[in-house]
Amino acid sequence: MPNLSKPPVTVLGLGAMGSALVEALLVAGYPTTVWNRTPDRAKPLVTKGAVHATNVSEAVAASRLVIVCLLDYKSVTDVLDTAGDALAGRVLVNLTNGTPAQARQVADRYDVDYLDGGIMAVPPMIGGPGAFLFYSGSRSAFDTNRPVLDVFGESQYVGTDSGLAALHDIGLLSGMYGMFVGVLHAFAFVGTEGVPATTFAPLLKRYIGGMLGFVDGAAEQIDKDDYTINVVSNIAMQSAGYVNLTQSTHDQGISPELLAPLGPLMARRVADGHGHEDLAGVIELLKKGKK
Ligand SMILES: NC(=O)c1ccc[n+]([C@@H]2O[C@H](COP(=O)([O-])OP(=O)(O)OC[C@H]3O[C@@H](n4cnc5c(N)ncnc54)[C@H](OP(=O)(O)O)[C@@H]3O)[C@@H](O)[C@H]2O)c1
Incomplete structure (x- = not known):
């Protein structure tokens, strides 16, 4: 009633x-x-x-x-x-x-x-x-x-x-879709060798959960405009590792479309002399807009 x-x-x-x-x-x-x-x-x-x-x-x-x-x-x-x-x-x-x-x-x-x-x-x-x-x-x-x-x-x-609700909404959706991108690529990748998605899912959730600290760390670096704060995984190391991700994606015969864009961005940061800094510095390239 x-x-x-x-x-x-x-x-x-x-x-x-x-x-x-x-x-x-x-x-x-x-x-x-x-x-x-x-x-x-x-x-x-x-x-x-x-x-x-x-x-x-x-x-x-x-x-x-x-x-x-x-x-x-x-x-x-x-x-x-x-x-x-x-x-x-x-x-x-x-x-x-x-x-x-x-x-x-x-x-x-x-x-x-x-x-x-x-x-x-x-x-x-x-x-x-x-x-x-x-x-x-x-x-x-x-x-x-x-x-x-x-x-x-x-x-x-x-x-x-009035535009700020949509800004926050799409900001959160960006994070969500980024996560979906990684999850789908991961399932496709291990699936090439017959690893069932349901077997891999608990490992994926555990690892992604452990990586969530990136959000706060990156936020501090971005707001302070300093990508050298508390660096434990410098971008030169990550860029070298990403080459393996890209190469093995090719070797396993699956499409690199979802994850390919990050590799060249990391490589550019390293080439520009930021190899000792953190991954979050890639945002500086995004802020420059479309190449
Ligand atoms: N569902 C979700 O998970 C979710 C989550 C967050 C936000 N949203 C947002 O909520 C909004 C509605 O989503 P929904 O899930 O309710 O979508 P939906 O189930 O597809 O319903 C769409 C609604 O829009 C109406 N509609 C579409 N075109 C129209 C037109 N030209 N003129 C008049 N009515 C029209 C439909 O009317 P008819 O019944 O006549 O087709 C229906 O009422 C979307 O903007 C969506 O992004 C949805």
Whole structure:
């Protein structure tokens, strides 16, 4: 049963993530109005207490707080552009994945109190202890609606610039995909000699876990602009070892595509006289942009 002492919330977009957001709101007792391009996706949520709006304007008009979670920013503007005047003056929380530039454009496009968000969780995690979300944009929108936002997971406000949530989101995704790259290469590599992935997985997790200290060490070196701090594995040594990684990848007959780019970057740092420094110095080459 919705708790009428709680403010109503509207959610536009009932994909895997939008539906998880609605379920969490319903469990927390928020009166929730929903809309989705394909109306059938609202049915299971209506049985749990959501109100189904038949068009975007009606959905938006139902609540001062409007949450949008669609596939991409094109779908966001496609949908919100149909809301007409209904959006004016409302709080719009956009939890759709996009770039910092897209977030800033949407913030400027509508007459709303705008908060952009990045969800650092998969749908089953929403409402649980492992979920956290970045928010940026209107501080007052964040503070006023914090109890609702906290329903989804831990809320982290990262600044008034609307683009900052997407910046943090994509920063974390970069780390995640980097890890996936290494894991996939490793499985392909040992698989060439018949080592089952399930046999290798515990070793991989143990080793990657042990290497996580790199994050804090690199962060200190980067912020101090000094890649000689606490060096235990200098880049000249690592570059020489990477040649073996590249060579054996070739010898085993698998594609080097995922891991190949790091080798030349390390070699350039060594050639530039930084061989005694740490791997983190490669970031100086990234900062110079595309060659
Ligand atoms: N799922 C995850 O693990 C996860 C994790 C973090 C962040 N996110 C982000 O959350 C957002 C939603 O993801 P999802 O998992 O819910 O995706 P999804 O299951 O594929 O759902 C996509 C949603 O977008 C709607 N949509 C797509 N194009 C549209 C258009 N042109 N006009 C109107 N509606 C349109 C779909 O409507 P129909 O039902 O009509 O197709 C559906 O509601 C994405 O930005 C995603 O990156 C997802």
